[in-house]
Amino acid sequence: MLPEVRPATFRRSVAEHQAAVRTLLAGLPDALGTQTVPLAAALGRTLASDLTAPRPLPPFANSQMDGYAVRAADLSTGPVPWATLPVAPPIPAGTAAPPLPPGHAAPIMTGAMLPAGADTVVPIEAADPPQFPAFVGGDAPFRDHTTVTLPASFAAGTYVRPAGSDLPAGATALAAGTRLGAAQLGLAAALGLAALPVRRRPRALVLSTGDEVAAPGTELAPGQIHDANTTLLTASLAEAGWDTATAGICADNAAAFEAALADALAPDPDVTDLVLTSGGISQGAYEVVRQALAGRGIAFGSVAMQPGGPQGAGLLALPGTAPVPLLAFPGNPVSSFVSFEVFLRPVLCELLGVPPRPLVQAPLAVALDKPPGKLQVRRGILEDGRFTPLGGPGSHLLHALAHATALALLPPGPGHLDPGTDVPVLTMGDPQ
Template sequence: MLSYEQALEHLLAAATPVTEARRLPLAALRGRFLAEALVSNVTVPPLDNSAMDGYALRCADVPEPGVVLPVSQRIPAGSVGTPLMPGTAARIFTGAPVPPGADAVVMQELCEHAPDGKVIVNQVPTPGQNIRRAGEDIAAGSVILPAGTRLGPAEIGLAASVGAAELPVRRRLRVALLSTGDELTEPGQPLPAGGIYNSNRHFLRALFETFGCAVTDAGHVPDTLEATRAALREAAAAHDLIVTSGGVSVGEEDHVKPAVEAEGALSLWKIAIKPGKPLAFGHVRKVGAEGTAESTAFIGLPGNPVSCFVTFLLFLRPYLLKRMGAAVVVPVARELVSASAWTKPEDRRSFLRARIAADGRVELYPNQSSGVLTSCVWADGLVDTPAQQTFAPGDTVRFLAFSDLL
């Protein structure tokens, strides 16, 4: 069996990013991956501006509190004032350009209205006070979003702040999702004796959509070798990746592995982790329009719900991110203190469902069985535990937070 690091390295080495890109408007960018670096054509802010509603003035004109100055102009946001006359103040609002000659802004709460359009300044200002300098956020010509950035609300807002109305993004990765197992029943249908509801199909689709993939639900494949081979051939024709759930073990009814080997090849099978040992990776052949041999990548996830969920996050997630051109694909583990004991050393590297307690320590879910999907809802993440290792309350553990993985 391959180690976690060996398996991940193998997958990432084969994860060739899609090259096609298109320009999309800001409203359609959420979750997409930037195909080219965004370089700002403007300086932000373009001029020195006020960080407060208040009064722009010269520090030299207010040597002590209580100085009375005439208000010579009013500058709302979106307007540009005139040079400030010595011995006067300008009424100014947040975001408005600071007039030439002014070197500070005193917030309005520290000022009082005086008769005849004057203001009483009750604070001695310091140079630069409450002034946001031109270019302190963005300099023209600088890269503000590198290629491979996953575009979320903050990134989209940043693009808008430099006037970008659309951005080039990589096309969505086309994923075909196949479910296997005659025991599976779809939610909403009567559950026959010996049957189970198909949870993997639905949380996998949600996970793929979370990462911006274009998902085709290729349906439920009957537990026969020929049906599995036919489903793989059909899925390979128009997709970048085929993903199955279940059927990659070695039982008599596990047909995915021999089907992939008949239609293509497997280059990875079985990983020394728990949960999730039966993870498969390879390709399915397809014939191009001109008869050239091409292939579609294949990943077979375990059938147990927790194993399926965990291996998606550990392996499929970084694979997807690299194929979509992401700049960063592997999350950084946090070093946290355990509130629980782990006294059952495993012969494989274990990823234990856990959550962060109110005191900031990590506590384990009591039942670490790979069939207990409630643990994934209860948990905040996974404790990465090396093989043959135990830990006690107070020990430091490596924690992979779901918030960093989704």
């Protein structure tokens, strides 16, 4: 017999459901805690605590140019605006520079330590002659010229990078919550740090439901389709920095679904930060997720959005498992994808310090009709700054979705939008 369909427990606007998801997941950053990983494993991770500079950057005053280290005062001692100084032994990078003898000029390479006494670097191209003398050491250390003539026009401090001028010791180099990209990891390396404290990667359990759904790579029985949602949602979570586990496809049977869920959560209850289901939550007769979970802490209802209207959310309380936030998305693949983009990704970005998808305003290239009073998410492309839909509004149009680079968020309100109407558009990058 047809099982009883429980009534919806909420009717929400998109903003209301976004807020409910944010509240449900608010504890996520704290739950992740801290782990220390080598720099090479920290790319894309989130810094767990403020990073304090253990030493100044640069660690010592050094030369910004290949040239001569001098005292600026030695350049303007005579009646002419230049000075001819004896050349001291050169200062290679990577060595402790000996003090500069008074009245001398020492060849210095970019990045080399400024010798004590020097306060200025005159670039080699300003010197006469504009080449370094060959250094052979001994009593007559230079093979060619032993003096150099330098202009007096360089003020003290020119082409010197003082110690700590990029960052003083003890300053905050990076703030907790910073997402670690190449530049941030490069800074940590320059500070001498070989490992960083980062947040644990969050972990989600993803389940698809439905008797009609078969795993990719398997043959279809009549009436079946291949499961796109497990792939769509695990890939979307991975792009957002999550680890994922799957519990396969659960048949349209509430008891079997609940058992599969409990099994998947039982071995490691405290490392699942989120359960994400797809399918089984709308007004149909075979709504396994609603039937299994409505009494388990999950509220089901509808959001004024298309696709992705049916939604479920709550703190899952199954016997024998720790409570875990659960979001239940509808089963049509595009509905599931759009639910992720509208309800989950923005909240994850906000909570975990991940850059959100850029949101722009763009005019419609064509007229669009939509259900009045609902936010409709249309898939398409931005071309010449205008949004052009790919395919219709149908939530089964995965081919069109796979070629879309933008999601137009047609606002609730009127059901007809003229060409040229400005609408918010999330840009997703170019799949080509």
